[in-house]
Amino acid sequence: MSTTAPVRPMTPAPTRRDPVAVAARWLAAHGVQLLQISLGTVFLAFGVLKFFPGASPAEPLVMRTIDTLTLGLVSGQTAVVMTAVIETFIGLTLVTGKFLRTGLVVLAGALAGMMSPLVLFFGDMFPGGTPTLEAQYVFKDIVFAAIVLVLGAKALGARTESRL
Template sequence: MRRSTTVRKPSGSLSGRLAAFYRRHEAVILRVSVGLLYVWFGVLKFFPALSPAEGVALRAMTTMTFHFISPDICRPALATMEVLVGLGLILGAYPRLTLTVFLVHMAGVFSTLAILPGEVWRHPFVPSLEGQYILKNLVLVAGCLSAAAAGAAKRHGLREAQGLGGANPPWGESVAPEGIGGQLWGDGRPATTNRLRSVAAVPPARSAEG
């Protein structure tokens, strides 16, 4: 009689389990982290003189609008934009619009380096405190783009598994409301594409005797 033996799979270490958990949810963690910072800093701008970046941000906005828009309008407008972008990132809602507004906002932020050089640079390649505050946004851009890329990669894998093939547009196809967040951000939620909804069921074959 052959003696059966049971081989137990060794349990992973805590660091291994944490690493595996992060790999599964890295896109969500990056997206929510950037969103929380956006909401936090955006809320501060609703209160005058509370945000340390308020002064340079308002001067940059008024310069970009050729002083057509007053700082009293620029401040709440900028605060509202940042809060809405942050909520879009946290909730994973309207990913195309959220990412577009995010990139537009970042383009305006980095343009400050050229618009107000006397305030953001002490010497060439030596930023002031305000300049450092602007340059650290490179990390936010990288994090948000990484989350979007991971979501697109997951969606591409789903399309391959479903045998859809074809082009893989970076921002996804039209989806039902329940799939809005997962199309770009890759949250693992089911997304029903128009192509899937258009596939008709194959009718049963007729009997030869009928």
């Protein structure tokens, strides 16, 4: 019986770093933060725009949606300014990371309102079965909802697992 350990063949050390592995590690380390900042920038830009009457092409849709959702209690420019405040707050929380959990909760609620025109005004959004530009504008919020799930998981402490 032998007491020596088996000899493993030597593998040559890599001469250069695998660029795919390097990219994967960088994306794993920074991807969620970049997602957060980019979504925050979008909300900040859309929100600030709504503070200037007539500057946002979404203004008529915002007015109509909020008027319908609040049964006429909030309408017109008040609805637009309220939306501007909410979107700007969401954008600032995402860009800065301050009050992030609160911002994500507000964002989750806002998304329900943002996507509601697809249900409330379906006939206007899809005349003849094809989406209008407004419908496409609202439909992209599905991507925002998916981003909120990723950011929410991260904010609640989920850790990404590297398989490299």
